[in-house]
Amino acid sequence: MSSQSAKETIRGIEHVGITVPNHEDAIAFFQAAFDAEVLFSLTDKTREPLTHEALGPKNGLRKGTAIVAVSMLRLRNGPNVEVFEIDRPGGQPGQGISDYGISHFSVTVDDIDAATRAFAAAGGTLLEGPYDLGDQEEGPGNRGQFGQAPWGLLIEFEQLPAPMDYDGHPDAKRWLPNPESEEV
CATH class of the missing domain: 3.30.720.100 (Signal recognition particle alu RNA binding heterodimer, srp9/1)
Incomplete structure (x- = not known):
């Protein structure tokens, strides 16, 4: 053990x-x-x-x-x-954020407008947005938008160039993918 x-x-x-x-x-x-x-x-x-x-x-x-x-x-x-x-x-296809189980996944993007255009061109349906993120995710250029894959899966797009605030944990950091040029 x-x-x-x-x-x-x-x-x-x-x-x-x-x-x-x-x-x-x-x-x-x-x-x-x-x-x-x-x-x-x-x-x-x-x-x-x-x-x-x-x-x-x-x-x-x-x-x-x-x-x-x-x-x-x-x-x-x-x-x-x-x-x-x-x-x-x-089960039912297209369950949403109100249902049990994995409701969505999020992708971090550098350009939310280009990413959501590609998503829509591939057959996805965009929901309202892009919108400015609020609360702890608020910051210059921090934006989000959800879309649905053709079979109903909810996918979130987040553009997060500005730092975020963390409740009671100033040293905590949210994991975000590095830009490809910074991969090791």
Whole structure:
């Protein structure tokens, strides 16, 4: 049994998994909207699906279902996105921020206008904005906007050039992806 604490062992979020109605359409959308790169596919519709019998005990895949396609995508400098298509998914597509579960993910951008234009051109629907961020995120040039992917997933865009305030923790810092020119 290790004596290390979570603080000593947790590095951060590596990927977010998203179940979509159509794998190929979702991949095309992420490539067009975010210049995503497919790193690998564990299965696709030309290969055998990954069944409940093989994976259910490991990841909770519901009995009677199978993963027909799954790919890991690279979205620049931050967590990866894993895209799943399940043959008989449950739930409702397009649930929002008011529902349990992962409601959205956010991408940090240098130019919110260019990023949201690319998103809309790829088939996404933009909600109101861009708008100036408020409260602790307020600062010159700090702006945000939400949009929905074609299957309803909520995606947030944040442009954050100004520093932010942190409640009671002046030394705390929110992790933000570095510009590509600053990657190590």
